[in-house]
Amino acid sequence: MNGEWLIRGRDGRLSVYQVSQDAVSCRAEITPGGPWGPPRRMGGDAxxxxxxxxxxxxxxxxxxxSWRPTESGGSDLVHSTHFRPLLAALDWEPVGRPDGAGDPTGVPAVAVDHQGRAHVFVRNTGGGLGMRAQAQxxxxxxxxxxxxxxxRDAPAAVAGKDGRVEVYAAAPGALLYWRQERPGTEFALHETVPAAVRPGTLRxxxxSxxxxxxxxxxxxxxxxxAWRCGEKPVPLAPAAGPGPVAAVRCVIDGHDCxxxxQRSATGGRVAFAAYPSEQEAMGAQWTESGPALPADARVSLALDADGRVVAASLSPSTGQLLLTRRKDEAGLALEAWRAV
Known part of the structure; x- marks a missing residue:
């Protein structure tokens, strides 16, 4: 999965999106902060x-x-919109592919601009970046x-607070950055910096x-x-484990953090680190929490309806979903992890 998969919906309920061999399903809180409903298949029977x-x-x-097999034996990208956690998502809509036909060319990314239009990014067959956006x-x-x-695989796309969509991708020895100069305008490759990006770790x-x-x-x-346009990459801490980190901007003890x-590769537990936003040079230290998890477990972060940090871990091999919330006290104290 590319992007955070623990998401707070329009009505304040949290949802978890998960992938099986041939479908996407969603589990959602029945009420904000309350019990969870069963998984439901998203986007129809495709x-x-x-x-x-x-x-x-x-x-x-x-x-x-996602990618969907075609009748000709190739694959095309498809898109769906989920308006609220307890509603059914729209059926999968074909988006096509950047060029030609054949197998999937890479893991896609999606970001949504200030007008609610999705922008889909994926590596094309020539190794460059293809983009298609919803029309106004x-x-x-x-x-x-x-x-x-x-x-390399899995670009990272994000919409800034001003509604401008930006996208990052890695190549051998380099990190590339595209952006719109203004919301709704064309994209341009704005900057390339030397960096040895581990494949599949962009978030x-x-x-601000x-x-x-x-x-x-x-x-x-x-x-x-961490890297921002116009600066040099700044080391934050040794990575706790493989794959991308989950990340969320939040307020801790009155500070913008x-x-x-990330799942720890050593102990198998979830490791957390917090630092003042955009002040990575201060460094950060990992603190582990919860039980040891399977090697394929991923972590995602969100803020709930009350603005509290929520963390979820999900193991595709076991289907086990665990959840914890920040306690209503100073620091980053968490409740006991519980199975959902």
Whole structure:
């Protein structure tokens, strides 16, 4: 899965999106902070590849993107919108692919602009970045080639607080950054910086009203690093484990902070680290929580209807979903993890 999959909906309920071999399902709180309902299949009966990208707009609608096999033996991207956790999602809508036909070209990413339009990004067959966006009057615009070369899997797309969509991708020895100069305008490759990005570790989020930040693991040093346009990558802490971190901007003891979480490769528990937003040079320290998890377990973070941090872990091999919330006290004290 690409993007956070624990998401607070328009009505304050939390949802968890999970991928099986041929479908996407969703579990949601029946009431905010209350019990959870059973998993429900998203987008109708279409068979999917086991990949999912998620994005959420300012309207709190959740946009889902996956690959679907075609009758000709190839695969195309499909998109669905989930308006509220307890409602059914729209049926999967074909988005096509950047070029040609054939197998999936990579893990997609999706971000939603200030007008609620989804922007889908995926590596094309030439190794560059393809993008297609929903049109203002309905339907989809054309696929656009945003250039780049030798891109690795899973770009990271994010909408800033000003509604401008930005996207990050990794190539051998480099981190690439595209953005719109203004919301709703064309994309341009704005900056390329030297970086040894470990494949599959990009995670982007808005960290202020003006800027977004991308987090990644440096493949040479094993450090979790942060980068923003116009700066150099800053090491934050040694990565706790493989894969991307989960990240959320939150308030801790009155301070604007960024909280990151990752399954620890050593103890198998969830490791948390918090630091003042956009002040990565101060460093951060991991604190582990909860039981040891299977090696394939992933972590996601969100804020609930009361603004409290919620963390979830999900293991595809076991289907086990665990949840914890921040206690109503100083610091980052968490409740006991519980199975959902």
């Amino acid at each position: 068979r999917l590849h086991p990949v999912l990208a998620t994005g959420q707009g300012a309207d709190a609608y959740v946009h889902l993107v 009057k309905g339907g989809w615009g054309p696929w656009r080639d945003l250039k780049g070369a030798e891109l 982007a989020l808005a960290t 009203g003006e800027r977004t930040t991308v987090l990644f693991t440096d493949d040479d040093t094993g450090e979790l690093c 960024t909280l990151v979480a």
